[in-house]
Amino acid sequence: MDKRIRVLVAKPGLDGHDRGAKVVARALRDAGFEVIYTGIRLTPEQIAESALQEDVNVVALSLLSGAHNTLFPKVVELLKAKGMTDVLTVGGGVIPDSDIPGLKAAGIAEVFTPGTPTTAIVDYINANVK
């Protein structure tokens, strides 16, 4: 059986900036993870459903539009509601430092801001995936 870590890279909301999401998805794949990229403009419901269907270990959310405080916590809630309590959920994008404590309190395990090397994301997932 394939024991590789499965990661869903997803873009909630209406933001079309997917350069970062695609670069991260590819870097994770090159690092040996099984990566599913959802494409842009998904609702939190669609993302949680994909996470369940794809049976992933990690959900990586990317958002550059400023809607992260609304949409990231919503994805976490829906994952919990579907019983996916052991999924590691991380986020990235244009996210001011002052928003990070709130996001962490809402269940986003880590937030990666602009300039983060992809290796830092790989290392974090390897160290923290359940």
Next chain:
Amino acid sequence: MANETLKAGFEAYTAGVVAKFDKNPERGNLEPNRLYTPLDLEGFDYERDLGLPGQYPFTRGVQPTMYRGRFWTMRMYAGFSTAEESNKRYRYLLANGGSGLSCAFDLPTQIGYDSTDAMAEGEVGKVGVAIDSLADMEILFDQIDLSKVSTSMTINAPASVLLCMYIAVAEKQGVAADQLRGTIQNDILKEYAARGTYIFPPKPSMRLITNIFEYCSKNVPKWNTISISGYHIREAGSTASQEIAFTIADGIAYVEAAVKAGMDVDDFAGRLSFFWNAHNNVLEEVAKFRASRRVWAKVMKERFGAKKAKSQMLRVHTQTAGSMLTAQQPNNNIVRVALQTAAAVMGGTQSLHTNSKDEALALPTEESVTIALRTQQIVACESGLADTVDPLGGSYYVEALTNKIEAEAWDYIKKIDELGGAPEAIAKGYIQKEIQDSAYKWQMDIEKGNKIIVGVNKYQTKEEPPKNLLRVDGSVGEMQAKKIAALKAKRDNAKVAETLAALKVACGDDSVNLMPLILEAVRAYATEGEICGVMREVFGEYKSHVAL
């Protein structure tokens, strides 16, 4: 022969330099040659390759005197929160020497959803101003004389609706449509390929664009009906050559669609405009601007038989590269933007937006926007870069680079033609894949240290989190919801239903120009979501295909 002497001299020079590498090694990973000489411009023909400014092939610029007559339009892209807030920012920018407006709309507006739509949750007023109906648009341009200002609107899939709102606001101000000046982005192909705010599938989208070309050529003749955009392709990670190649390929598709719809190329081509990115590599960017003008001039003259000079000119708006702003040491961004501004000006742009130093973190504050605007004014008034036309023309390096970028662009355009044109190349995922590969290579170059970004992978310092970032009021969504409820209670709902029903019928008949029907619905205060909703019902929605 002089060339023979030069060749011998150049070889001796190279041998001498290489011999000293032990003592004076060169930096690795350098793309350009060490030195450019006339040997790099073999076959160069001034008349054919450059010509005079304002003349075919417009390499040196589209106007005869460029900035000696007047500077480029300093057009700062702005918009956030409500129409009231954004109107204040516009009037501030105009009072401080901004010479044109540029409207940023929030994502629900860009994708044809009202602020109350479930899909709009969390996004209302965030990346731009929320516009739900003509009532918001009236507030947005309150006390701004639309007969005097030119306005650019970054709106694509629902461009027809927002343009009709603008026309309707002007009517209320007593300004006739034929007096209006400005631009709608209206470039759907790059939305599919790189930016993501599409609504409808390609066929009805191309129909809407052609409808706008036709309507404006008769009714809004001073309006730039499209801004064919490389900016977002570059932001998504493309190279300079890919930016102009993919964009010009999109331009070819729009011209083909309009010609196929029965229009004469010289009736609309003069109102086509372009949008370039001003990236970090100053001289490569200058060469890109020059090469793009030459390619477009040839496309229009040779491929489409355009006769008017105006139809052959690539007129361009420019924005400095948002993706090159760093969240680290944000003050450094002021310097980056100044260099990018220099590139755009030496490249001969017609208008320019300069990004603010804090935009890797949030929307800009008034203070940081002012610095960005002042940067343009310093380049214009103090640097001397605007004092002569095409100041780098004749530089061995810049001419060689212009030739190289042009050649690479033609290769891509040929490849896209073979795939069946830009819409097909996008449907096959070819353009997206090329952009993604370049983006990934860029990131890996940074992570391997082949490319240095100051403050990011070299010269880092320990920093305090930045203060005074702009925050959009979280209650904008609620405010807009109240406005919509009040509007629906006040307007003539029978009239709204009637105009929407007429629009729906017309959507089903390809021979009808939809613009007059959309204008009627807008005048009746139908919301943007209602108008786009009708079109969604008939046209369906585009679903993107994702490949990594």
